[in-house]
Amino acid sequence: MNKTTYDILNETLYSYTHPSGLNVYMAVKPGFTKSCAYFSTDYGSTTNKFVPIGMTSAIKVPDGVAHFLEHKMFEQPDGENIFDAFSRYGAYANAYTSFNMTTYYFWCTENFRENLNTLIRFVQTPYFTKENVAKEQGIIGQEIRMYQDDPNWSCYFNMIQGLYHNHPVRIDIAGTVESISKITEETLYTCYNTFYNPSNMSLCLVGDFDPEEMKDYVDGILKEASPMEKIVRITHDEPRSVAKAHTVRKMSVSTPVYAIGFKENLLQTELEERRIAAKIAIELLIGKSSKLYGKLYNEGLISGAFSKDYTGENDYGFAEISDESENAELAAEKILQGIKEFKLEKDDLERIKRKKFGRCLHVFDDPENYAGALARNITSGTSLYKSVELAQKISFEEIERVFETMLRAENMTLSEIKRVD
Amino acid sequence: MIKKTLDKGINLIYLPGDKFKTVYIRLNIFRPMGEEAAKNALLSRVLKASCAKYDKLQLEKKLEDLYGAGLSANVIKCGDVQVISFGMFLPSDIYTEENTSKKAAELLYEVVLNPKIVGNAFDKETVMLEKNNLKMLIASVFNDKKDYAEQRCTEIMFEGDPFAIHELGRLSDLEKVDEINLKEHYDKIMSQSKIDIYVSGNCDIDSVANVFAGVKSEKEMPKNSVDNKKREIKTVMETQDVSQGKLMMGFKTDIMPESIDTYKLLVFNSVYGSGTHSKLFCNVREKLSLAYYAYARYNRFKSVIMVGSGIEFENYDKAKDEILLQLEEIKKGNITEFELSSSKKSLINAYKSMDDEPLRIISAQASSEILDEDLTLDQKIAAIEAVTKEDVIKMSSHVWLDSIYFLKGKENE
Numbered sequence: 001m002n003k004t005t006y007d008i009l010n011e012t013l014y015s016y017t018h019p020s021g022l023n024v025y026m027a028v029k030p031g032f033t034k035s036c037a038y039f040s041t042d043y044g045s046t047t048n049k050f051v052p053i054g055m056t057s058a059i060k061v062p063d064g065v066a067h068f069l070e071h072k073m074f075e076q077p078d079g080e081n082i083f084d085a086f087s088r089y090g091a092y093a094n095a096y097t098s099f100n101m102t103t104y105y106f107w108c109t110e111n112f113r114e115n116l117n118t119l120i121r122f123v124q125t126p127y128f129t130k131e132n133v134a135k136e137q138g139i140i141g142q143e144i145r146m147y148q149d150d151p152n153w154s155c156y157f158n159m160i161q162g163l164y165h166n167h168p169v170r171i172d173i174a175g176t177v178e179s180i181s182k183i184t185e186e187t188l189y190t191c192y193n194t195f196y197n198p199s200n201m202s203l204c205l206v207g208d209f210d211p212e213e214m215k216d217y218v219d220g221i222l223k224e225a226s227p228m229e230k231i232v233r234i235t236h237d238e239p240r241s242v243a244k245a246h247t248v249r250k251m252s253v254s255t256p257v258y259a260i261g262f263k264e265n266l267l268q269t270e271l272e273e274r275r276i277a278a279k280i281a282i283e284l285l286i287g288k289s290s291k292l293y294g295k296l297y298n299e300g301l302i303s304g305a306f307s308k309d310y311t312g313e314n315d316y317g318f319a320e321i322s323d324e325s326e327n328a329e330l331a332a333e334k335i336l337q338g339i340k341e342f343k344l345e346k347d348d349l350e351r352i353k354r355k356k357f358g359r360c361l362h363v364f365d366d367p368e369n370y371a372g373a374l375a376r377n378i379t380s381g382t383s384l385y386k387s388v389e390l391a392q393k394i395s396f397e398e399i400e401r402v403f404e405t406m407l408r409a410e411n412m413t414l415s416e417i418k419r420v421d
Numbered sequence: 422m423i424k425k426t427l428d429k430g431i432n433l434i435y436l437p438g439d440k441f442k443t444v445y446i447r448l449n450i451f452r453p454m455g456e457e458a459a460k461n462a463l464l465s466r467v468l469k470a471s472c473a474k475y476d477k478l479q480l481e482k483k484l485e486d487l488y489g490a491g492l493s494a495n496v497i498k499c500g501d502v503q504v505i506s507f508g509m510f511l512p513s514d515i516y517t518e519e520n521t522s523k524k525a526a527e528l529l530y531e532v533v534l535n536p537k538i539v540g541n542a543f544d545k546e547t548v549m550l551e552k553n554n555l556k557m558l559i560a561s562v563f564n565d566k567k568d569y570a571e572q573r574c575t576e577i578m579f580e581g582d583p584f585a586i587h588e589l590g591r592l593s594d595l596e597k598v599d600e601i602n603l604k605e606h607y608d609k610i611m612s613q614s615k616i617d618i619y620v621s622g623n624c625d626i627d628s629v630a631n632v633f634a635g636v637k638s639e640k641e642m643p644k645n646s647v648d649n650k651k652r653e654i655k656t657v658m659e660t661q662d663v664s665q666g667k668l669m670m671g672f673k674t675d676i677m678p679e680s681i682d683t684y685k686l687l688v689f690n691s692v693y694g695s696g697t698h699s700k701l702f703c704n705v706r707e708k709l710s711l712a713y714y715a716y717a718r719y720n721r722f723k724s725v726i727m728v729g730s731g732i733e734f735e736n737y738d739k740a741k742d743e744i745l746l747q748l749e750e751i752k753k754g755n756i757t758e759f760e761l762s763s764s765k766k767s768l769i770n771a772y773k774s775m776d777d778e779p780l781r782i783i784s785a786q787a788s789s790e791i792l793d794e795d796l797t798l799d800q801k802i803a804a805i806e807a808v809t810k811e812d813v814i815k816m817s818s819h820v821w822l823d824s825i826y827f828l829k830g831k832e833n834e
Contacts, residue, residue, distance in 0.1 A: 031440040033776040083697035090766025109773035138710030145665035252662040254563035289481035358488025361442045361512045
């Protein structure tokens with residue numbers, strides 16, 4: 001087992017690869033009451049064309065399969081609802097599907113091993129039938145409708161669709177009522193057998209336990225499997241341009257909302273550095289201490305709902321600025337103006353680096369958040385710990401590159417949700 | 422937990438915790454819920470945006486210099502009490518440098534107690550900008566249909582009662598606020614309110630506490646009361662351009678907030694609709710496939726249980742009937758050992774986990790202050806452990822349906 005210590009963070013990570021190919025990570029938190037486990041697969045909504053295990057040609061699956069599969073994993077062969085197994089020990093269990101991963105997790109304050117056994121057992125036991133697939137179509141149908149009525153979610157996805165022509169990040173994670181109606185138990189088994197192979201998965205454990213003892217326990221409950229070859233995923237040709245510069249949808253809202261997206265091109269540098277540089281650059285441009293933020297605030301163009309973020313994986317990346325506003329187009333214009341006038345100052349960069357350092361510490365205070373952040377980093381191939389050091393080394397050039405490859409007028413899209421007349 | 426009263430009456434509650442990397446500092450001002458709610462909401466925002474020593478940009482830079490300390494200012498409705506809450510979080514001195522926590526406390530002090538004053542008023546520009554922002558925020562409750570349905574149902578259940586007011590206050594009250602009367606209000610509440618300070622984490626508590634030693638606090642907490650009476654069930658239907666119907670059913674109970682029976686009611690609520698083991702989740706969602714979510718939430722302050730679900734418009738009767746049927750099931754005593762033990766274990770799990778989440782202890786402590794409850798975490802856990810199936814059945818007869826609100830789409834018209 002490997003042991004890595006990160007002195008400035010006062011954290012230690014244990015890791016090893018199980019013979020099945022599963023990567024296991026453990027962080028020990030002495031004195032903590034909560035324990036948490038995340039069991040994740042490197043498979044989310046953006047993988048929709050791939051060569052299934054044991055086959056030679058690629059297939060395309062209906063939109064929303066990864067998420068549907070996530071729901072269906074909770075059903076077990078003997079009719080047992082897996083939530084019940086967690087409830088028996090008072091554990092909180094859930095799962096979610098994002099663009100690039102599906103993850104199953106629980107946290108508890110007692111019976112960690114029993115709960116871990118349940119987690120590993122159910123994720124390694126698929127059980128799909130015609131009837132249980134049909135039942136889920138009703139439930140997920142309501143989940144999709146719930147998101148349809150959410151102006152922020154709708155605005156966000158319209159923005160991504162404005163940015164991308166072909167990349168599957170533009171597809172709603174849950175799919176549509178129509179697309180999920182095409183999902184069958186066969187589709188689910190094909191996806192399960194391909195992506196839920198231990199070689200494509202990771203297990204992250206955080207809590208107050210002995211790592212050696214925990215390793216023995218985990219090894220005793222993992223199913224045997226032989227590591228498989230790398231899964232062939234079909235990539236999509238994505239032009240540099242944005243798909244649509246402006247989208248407007250009318251909804252039942254009292255306050256209009258908007259989201260401005262900037263598409264990142266030329267994804268040559270490592271994901272980890274791209275992410276950190278992008279986040280710092282956005283903070284410098286329109287963070288609360290920036291000139292641009294101050295100007296927008298004084299002109300009444302920023303509300304309490306203002307937010308900014310960067311989302312990036314190996315094959316895509318975009319920045320998002322969103323808010324509630326009556327003047328979305330004016331705000332967008334001023335933001336572009338701010339980008340043009342932006343001047344990088346050494347003091348500002350140093351201050352933001354200090355902030356980044358302070359902010360990254362908080363995640364280690366809650367085993368649940370810690371395990372989640374660990375799982376997301378591992379799936380993306382980044383390191384939760386090293387990114388702290390990397391942030392301190394970001395240079396002027398790297399910040400400038402974010403402006404060259406992403407924060408430009410031609411990379412921008414504006415998505416608006418306006419009132420129904 | 423260490424609790425003491427500082428020089429001028431302000432209570433300091435300190436939660437030491439060497440295991441944490443984060444320090445939290447919170448200052449709560451307790452006010453009665455009512456007409457002043459919008460004023461208090463605006464005040465929290467104005468104070469955060471204009472302090473005497475630093476303008477908005479300088480303040481943000483200060484916070485960033487303190488290793489990205491986060492400053493929050495908001496209002497929270499706890500029954501008939503509105504809490505104006507100012508919070509700060511930052512890394513412990515151990516990971517940064519000496520006195521960082523103290524400096525953060527001083528900054529928080531500046532924000533709350535030393536605002537920018539022009540003549541005898543707040544900064545006019547700031548009040549105007551924040552008033553507009555707050556107006557939008559109040560209006561945007563309408564954007565989130567789940568929140569909106571819950572707010573509408575609360576209004577129907579508590580017509581004429583201060584609790585019907587949204588925690589951010591009413592637009593009509595906000596309209597009347599300006600930089601002069603807001604300053605008057607500020608002076609009044611700073612001299613006539615109960616104020617508490619909470620600190621958690623690894624820091625030099627004496628130097629942090631010292632910063633607030635001169636803050637004056639009243640002893641009296643604004644009163645929270647419950648007066649739930651049975652009446653004819655009110656049903657309100659509204660239409661909007663939405664694709665999913667939002668059903669809210671408001672139940673009232675006569676179990677008073679101070680009563681130890683509230684722990685029995687918590688278990689009842691969990692059996693009924695809180696968690697994946699609950700009757701609402703298992704039946705409305707899993708068995709009948711009517712919804713993605715169906716929950717029951719108990720509000721101890723006002724002795725109400727709110728049941729919510731997102732459904733197809735035409736499933737209104739089906740969902741409503743099922744929700745009521747599940748309550749009848751509990752009344753009839755149809756509670757399995759599994760339902761009871763899972764409910765208790767999930768509540769106990771939630772209590773025990775607070776040990777890792779100081780913010781939850783802080784907000785629970787604020788609730789205890791309002792309810793004048795003095796139970797330790799272990800005593801609360803023991804109270805949950807003692808609940809029997811008979812207790813849950815008994816509780817169900819103390820719960821009655823008061824109001825139904827349904828938001829549906831236009832095509833049904």
